[in-house]
Amino acid sequence: MSGAFHEVVEAEGHLIDSHIMEQIFDTVVEYGGRFEVEQFRIGRTNSEASYLRLRLEAQEAGQMERMLQQLLGLGCSAADPADAALAVVERDRSAPDDFYSSTNYRTLVRHEQRWVEVENQRMDALIVVAGGRAECRRLRDLRAGERVVVGMRGIRVLPESKERDRLAFAFMSNGVSSERQAETAVRQTAALIRQTLEQGKKVLAVAGPVVIHTGGAAGLAALIRHGFVQGVLSGNALGVHDIEAALFGTSLGLRLSDGRQEEHGHRNHMRAINAIYGCGGVRQAVESGRLRSGVLYECIQAGVPFVLAGSLRDDGPLPETITDMNQAQDAYAAELKNAGLVLCLGSMLHSIATGNMAPSWIKFVCVDINPAVATKVSDRGTGQAVGVVADVGLFLDLLAKALVKA
Numbered sequence: 001m002s003g004a005f006h007e008v009v010e011a012e013g014h015l016i017d018s019h020i021m022e023q024i025f026d027t028v029v030e031y032g033g034r035f036e037v038e039q040f041r042i043g044r045t046n047s048e049a050s051y052l053r054l055r056l057e058a059q060e061a062g063q064m065e066r067m068l069q070q071l072l073g074l075g076c077s078a079a080d081p082a083d084a085a086l087a088v089v090e091r092d093r094s095a096p097d098d099f100y101s102s103t104n105y106r107t108l109v110r111h112e113q114r115w116v117e118v119e120n121q122r123m124d125a126l127i128v129v130a131g132g133r134a135e136c137r138r139l140r141d142l143r144a145g146e147r148v149v150v151g152m153r154g155i156r157v158l159p160e161s162k163e164r165d166r167l168a169f170a171f172m173s174n175g176v177s178s179e180r181q182a183e184t185a186v187r188q189t190a191a192l193i194r195q196t197l198e199q200g201k202k203v204l205a206v207a208g209p210v211v212i213h214t215g216g217a218a219g220l221a222a223l224i225r226h227g228f229v230q231g232v233l234s235g236n237a238l239g240v241h242d243i244e245a246a247l248f249g250t251s252l253g254l255r256l257s258d259g260r261q262e263e264h265g266h267r268n269h270m271r272a273i274n275a276i277y278g279c280g281g282v283r284q285a286v287e288s289g290r291l292r293s294g295v296l297y298e299c300i301q302a303g304v305p306f307v308l309a310g311s312l313r314d315d316g317p318l319p320e321t322i323t324d325m326n327q328a329q330d331a332y333a334a335e336l337k338n339a340g341l342v343l344c345l346g347s348m349l350h351s352i353a354t355g356n357m358a359p360s361w362i363k364f365v366c367v368d369i370n371p372a373v374a375t376k377v378s379d380r381g382t383g384q385a386v387g388v389v390a391d392v393g394l395f396l397d398l399l400a401k402a403l404v405k406a
Contacts, residue, residue, distance in 0.1 A: 005064045007056045009076040012157065014043065015050040020159060024054070024074050033058045033068040052368045053079060069152050069212045073103055077156040084154030086147040093142055099126050102136050103157060104360045104384075105113040105235050110154035122333075140326065160360045160384055169301055182395060185388040187304045189365050190402040192341055193228055196363075201340025202230040205253055206345025206354050207295070209237040212251045214393030216345070217242055217295055219400040224298040226404050231335045232299055232306040233354060234347065236317040239282070239308050243318075244272040246294035271317035281319045307331045309350065335356050341365070346392040348373045360384050 015021040028035045039053035054076070058064035069074075080260055087096040104123040108115040111129055118127055118134045123134035127149040134149075142148070150157065196203050206211065223229045241251045249256055253265030263269065276285050285291035286300040299306045308321040309328035322328040336342075336358050342350035344366040351366055357376055358364075364385035366377040374387025 005061055007057060007068065008038070008079040009054050009068070009071060010079045011052045011054075011075045011077075013075055015052055016042065016244070018159070020074055023269060024071060024076060026065060028054075028056060028059050029138075030064055031070065033067050041074055049215055057087045065152065072152055072155060072157055073105070073159070075157055081110050081154050081156075083111055083113065084127075084129070084149045085151045087150045089142055089144050089146045089148060091144050095126055095139060095142060095148055096150050098123075098150045099124070100151065100155060102127060104181045104356075104358065105160065106359065107156040108156040109149055110159070110296065112157075115156065116157065122357055124317065124356065134181070138256050143201050171227070179402075182390045182398060185390065186395060186402055188396040189343070190399060191386075192363065192365065193403065195399060196340035197228070199340055199355065200338075202335075203228060203341045203343065204231040204233060204335060204339050204354075205229045205343045205345060206233045206347055206350050207238050207345045208350065208392075209236065209241045209251075210346035210392055211238065211295070211396065212241040212245050213254075214346070214391055215256060216393035216396035217245060219393070219396030219398075220345070221293070221295050222296040222400040222404050223303055223396075224304050227302070228403050229302060231339075231345075232295065232304065232305070233332055233335060235309050235311060235400065236314040236321040236351060238271055238347075239306075239318045239321065240316065241283075242294045242296055243276060243285075243291060244269045246291055246297060249274055253318045267333060273318060276318055277316075305333060305335060309353075311349075320332075329353075329357070341350060344377055345396065350374070355385070367392055 004229055007406055013020065013101065019156050025035065031043055034053045034057040035124050038055050041051040043050040053282060056067065058067060068214060079314050089095060093273065102123060102125045104121065106121060109118060109120040109129065111134065111220060116134045118136055120136045122136050125138055127134050128137045128146050129149065130147065168232050193203050204218060206219060231395065245256055248266045250262045250265045253268055255262050260356035277288060279288055279290050282291065282296050286297055296306060308318060310321045310323035315322065322331060332354060339362050342354060342358065342362060342364045344364055346368055354365060355374045364377060365388060366374045366385060367388045367390055368374050369389065371389045374389055377385050377387060
């Protein structure tokens, strides 16, 4: 190889069946570089990883840096790494220009000649190193005097590999499809939920108001009541219409019994908010007997936490709705601790937001009637998310029946 700049990188993992190796080769070519395979060792069992050692060539230093930046996200790192470069933060919430921006994949940084796993992994964060530890930190939480990773050296990213086992996430290999039978997706999702709980991890539901509009509240409530969901993340609208349905039998003023417009039903969501304020909050409404059914009712009864994030368009909002976006993000992130599976149910905004906060090893099942929503969430990472194009209400009804024994 005759280029002016050379680097030797290596990658390890399920490189073939996750199509990572071909992506590595394509990336080098796309950025105008050349490569030579110095060593390749194929994993021959489900547990044995493959190993690739690649010598890269580029004509310019900038070209090599851009190529390495892209390869880093595919799991490539320098074969003989130096420690990651660190720079001191000079003022709160202001990082050096060349800070490293994290992905949602498991990440290691080289510090004092050893690899340190980054804690609180999430995308679009900085990596702060202190006391021999490294952690992801949001820009707004950065403080003067802290040291952050800069540049692309001394960093190792471990992309999630495609699942090889037949039970867990194998069904995602078909991608997002409206032709997948809802019953099949339900059965496989139910197996995922059981597997997650057996591993001691939480199952979270990220739910939009369409859950109520489509009659899915009973199904979600049953999942909460029987211990299959350990947290609900949503917005003010879900809470309002859930309570409207419980108190008045309508959602957006439409009768859930027959879909017809209730006379003066347009004011029912405001009547629902008013009723909760009259009780002092959702918990007080449950304890007083005013609220006797619904998703939030079951959360209170089962001790399952729920987070309602506010927005500019909210009516009311409910007393429990968090209107400070920073606080709402913190509350969402706190519930993601020890989560193993997230069910995204008819909410593009909250589903994508949750995905942006989550590390890649938390699996997502996104159910939406709009294929674009399921695709957008599924595009976050190989093996992490699967989209199911289906009516949310029907899906939840079938899922509850699959999990809850009669």
